[in-house]
Amino acid sequence: MSDENQQLRAAIDHLQTPIYIKNLDGRYIYVNDMACSTLALSRSEVLGKRDHDLFPTDIADRLCDIDRLVATSGQANTSEAYIHSRMFEEAHCFLSIKQPLLGDDGQVNAVAGIAVDIDERKRKENELEALKNRFAATLQAIPDLMFELDLDGRYHAHHVPREDWMVVRPSKLLGRTIREVLPAPAADVCYQALQEAFEHGFSIGHQYRLDLERGPEWFELSVAQKASIGHEAPRFIALSRHITRRKVAEQALQESESLLRAIVDNTPVAYWARDLDGRCIMENAVVVKFVGSQLGKTLEESGWHQEEVKIWQEQSRRAYAGEVVEVEYESHSLLHGTPRVFHVVLSPIRTGGDIVGIVGFSQDITERKRHEERIHQLAFFDPLTLLPNRRLMFDRLEHALATSTRHHRMGALLMIDLDHFKELNDTHGHTTGDGLLVEVAARLGRSIRQGDSTARLGGDEFVVILEDLGGTLTSPVQAAAIATKIRDALNQPFHLAAGPQGEVITYHCSASIGVAMFGDVVTSATELLRRVDTAMYQAKAAGRNTLCFFDPAMQAAANARSAMNADLHEALGLGQFELHYQVQMNEQRQPIGAETLLRWRHPHQGMVSPASFIALAEDTGLIVPLGNWVLETACRQLATWSKHPELAQLSLAVNVSARQFRQLSFTDQVQQLLVSTGAPASKLKLELTESTLIEDADAVVQRMEELQALGIRFSLDDFGTGYSSLAYLKRLPLTQLKIDQSFVRDLLTDHNDAAIVKTIIALGNSLGLDVIAEGVETEAQLAFLAEHGCRQYQGYLFGKPVPVAAFEALLMTLNTHRSPAKSCLHGHDAE
Numbered sequence: 001m002s003d004e005n006q007q008l009r010a011a012i013d014h015l016q017t018p019i020y021i022k023n024l025d026g027r028y029i030y031v032n033d034m035a036c037s038t039l040a041l042s043r044s045e046v047l048g049k050r051d052h053d054l055f056p057t058d059i060a061d062r063l064c065d066i067d068r069l070v071a072t073s074g075q076a077n078t079s080e081a082y083i084h085s086r087m088f089e090e091a092h093c094f095l096s097i098k099q100p101l102l103g104d105d106g107q108v109n110a111v112a113g114i115a116v117d118i119d120e121r122k123r124k125e126n127e128l129e130a131l132k133n134r135f136a137a138t139l140q141a142i143p144d145l146m147f148e149l150d151l152d153g154r155y156h157a158h159h160v161p162r163e164d165w166m167v168v169r170p171s172k173l174l175g176r177t178i179r180e181v182l183p184a185p186a187a188d189v190c191y192q193a194l195q196e197a198f199e200h201g202f203s204i205g206h207q208y209r210l211d212l213e214r215g216p217e218w219f220e221l222s223v224a225q226k227a228s229i230g231h232e233a234p235r236f237i238a239l240s241r242h243i244t245r246r247k248v249a250e251q252a253l254q255e256s257e258s259l260l261r262a263i264v265d266n267t268p269v270a271y272w273a274r275d276l277d278g279r280c281i282m283e284n285a286v287v288v289k290f291v292g293s294q295l296g297k298t299l300e301e302s303g304w305h306q307e308e309v310k311i312w313q314e315q316s317r318r319a320y321a322g323e324v325v326e327v328e329y330e331s332h333s334l335l336h337g338t339p340r341v342f343h344v345v346l347s348p349i350r351t352g353g354d355i356v357g358i359v360g361f362s363q364d365i366t367e368r369k370r371h372e373e374r375i376h377q378l379a380f381f382d383p384l385t386l387l388p389n390r391r392l393m394f395d396r397l398e399h400a401l402a403t404s405t406r407h408h409r410m411g412a413l414l415m416i417d418l419d420h421f422k423e424l425n426d427t428h429g430h431t432t433g434d435g436l437l438v439e440v441a442a443r444l445g446r447s448i449r450q451g452d453s454t455a456r457l458g459g460d461e462f463v464v465i466l467e468d469l470g471g472t473l474t475s476p477v478q479a480a481a482i483a484t485k486i487r488d489a490l491n492q493p494f495h496l497a498a499g500p501q502g503e504v505i506t507y508h509c510s511a512s513i514g515v516a517m518f519g520d521v522v523t524s525a526t527e528l529l530r531r532v533d534t535a536m537y538q539a540k541a542a543g544r545n546t547l548c549f550f551d552p553a554m555q556a557a558a559n560a561r562s563a564m565n566a567d568l569h570e571a572l573g574l575g576q577f578e579l580h581y582q583v584q585m586n587e588q589r590q591p592i593g594a595e596t597l598l599r600w601r602h603p604h605q606g607m608v609s610p611a612s613f614i615a616l617a618e619d620t621g622l623i624v625p626l627g628n629w630v631l632e633t634a635c636r637q638l639a640t641w642s643k644h645p646e647l648a649q650l651s652l653a654v655n656v657s658a659r660q661f662r663q664l665s666f667t668d669q670v671q672q673l674l675v676s677t678g679a680p681a682s683k684l685k686l687e688l689t690e691s692t693l694i695e696d697a698d699a700v701v702q703r704m705e706e707l708q709a710l711g712i713r714f715s716l717d718d719f720g721t722g723y724s725s726l727a728y729l730k731r732l733p734l735t736q737l738k739i740d741q742s743f744v745r746d747l748l749t750d751h752n753d754a755a756i757v758k759t760i761i762a763l764g765n766s767l768g769l770d771v772i773a774e775g776v777e778t779e780a781q782l783a784f785l786a787e788h789g790c791r792q793y794q795g796y797l798f799g800k801p802v803p804v805a806a807f808e809a810l811l812m813t814l815n816t817h818r819s820p821a822k823s824c825l826h827g828h829d830a831e
């Protein structure tokens, strides 16, 4: 072998790639070092072996086939094969290049091969392939259109899962720009997105519309800039999502929302909602118009009137608790104009059973209310005088009848018909007549008490309903008094506009009044109206300007009362009143004083008892001058007695009425009387009844204290018959309790009366008060009273009320056997 060959051989031997030569039998006749290392065998272990000795059969078969092909074709062959060798844990991929070797005869006599280990490259290729497959599958799964674009909008690649979403076929896309493919509005959107992605790396959310064959379709773009290699021009991946369905749904929602909004805004009802924190989360235009926008505000932040906020807090609380609340109320919190009336409904908002807020509707019902009021006014009131009409009067009368029957109270119905009204109409015209009717209505209103009512029945006919005729006068008398007051009021001249120039005329009016009482027996409103109508016609028949009762007995009582009233007014001036004196005794049966009792010596009726006229005097106010006369007479008597030693110790008890006692000047009057008459104050005892003390107790106590300071003493009359409140009893500066004669009368036969008497005595004694019993008629009564601690007495047992002369005579007889008061009584001629 030449040097050159030797060098070549050495190079091949040590080359780092396995090289081998096999003869046509397939035996290895040459292997280099690397081939041995690769097989992990020594050269001697390889040389002379076949592939079947070295490799698994399937690989060996394949290797042999290729050898044969090379040998027979005389052509080189390149193939890949996975070879297991002890050198590697796993089979390695080799690229085998086989070359036929020719002998000197020019025939193939051997096959030389070189095996390059391409395992690493092969693995990468495989990985790449797998990646490509995965990527392709992923891409296939993406339902969106995808394009690779440059900054000019030129298409470089595409993924088109739906060709019907394309304006041009995908195959015509590459190399063209967006502007060449899409219509201008859509292209503009895409370029904007590209620009954004170029500036910020990405762009999302731009939408565009394409009018395709099937109709308009909507797409949404997401663009991201691709990482570029080196100085490569920027590329972008644009994902175009088909959103037509979403868009249609959105548009439908938007349309229905704006329709709803339009409905809500265009209804004339204020409409709002609040969340669980009480914040306004929705409102319509009407809310804004009335109270300004409330969005985001709670009730407390609304700026409404405090009272209204409180009302709505309470109503909202009910709605939040699940109630549907309905209220009518007048709002004073409006932005413009006068207060208005609203009908409001609040209701909870529920989602899935939970309350998540409240919703409210508020309708302005001001006009409706006004109409209702107007209708009510027209239905129930007389448009001329504005008084209740017949219909309303009838309702009220029925109500008054029911109430009076239930509470056993008397009432009266008056019917007032103007006399000769027709003449006024005929002479001065209807307008003047109307003027009179209006003024009559006003005068009627002023003549009655609160609680009574008046109405116009029609024409010149009015009625007045008087309820609860209590008081001290009997009810027909009271009714007559009010009817008279009305008649007198209507008798006052009227000044009415008359004639075309509206000159004022003075008109004298009179009215006939019928009166029917109710409350004692059940009567219907219709019947009562019939009665009062009859009575009114009687009044007309009796000569007009008068009043007539339906019931003749009542008429008689009213006549008698009014006659007595007239007489009573004259009696004082004519000196028809007298004072009688009833003696009061102590337990030693000694006279200690007297009670003065008023008597009226009537010119025709003889002596009239106070029971018949005191109530009338109280109601007419005559009680005040009458009471003063009594006080003055009593004081004069005391002054007279004070000059006689035997009579000087006598005290006089004088009854004072509530009305008299409540006069502001009462204390002054009494003081002046004491001074002018010279009566000793300590002998004057004022008798008050419980009813005097009950009303305005503070003022009464103050007056009593003023009088007490003058030296006057007080006795509480009729104790036990009224309220008998122990609370006021201890506050009053009293010196005496008087046991009413009604308890004394049956003292010995009635256990209750006996018990009451004993209690009053015990009470008086324990409060340090004198106790006097009136109406003592028998010794047995006296004994009982004395036994239980009552020390003072008054009654027929000792003497009836008598004029002063008789009283003094009585005193004389009482005193004859012990210390006769004869001397003083003799000197008493002046009385």
Ligand SMILES: Nc1nc2c(ncn2[C@@H]2O[C@H](COP(=O)(O)OP(=O)(O)OP(=O)(O)O)[C@@H](O)[C@H]2O)c(=O)[nH]1
Pocket: 384, 417, 418, 419, 420, 421, 422, 423, 425, 429, 430, 431, 432, 433, 434, 437, 458, 459, 460, 540
């Ligand atoms: N101005 C005016 N007159 C009315 C109205 N309604 C009724 N009248 C008249 O009132 C008069 C009622 O008359 P009467 O009550 O019947 O008779 P009178 O003239 O008052 O006579 P006596 O009642 O018998 O005293 C009639 O002339 C009616 O036309 C009204 O609303 N306005």
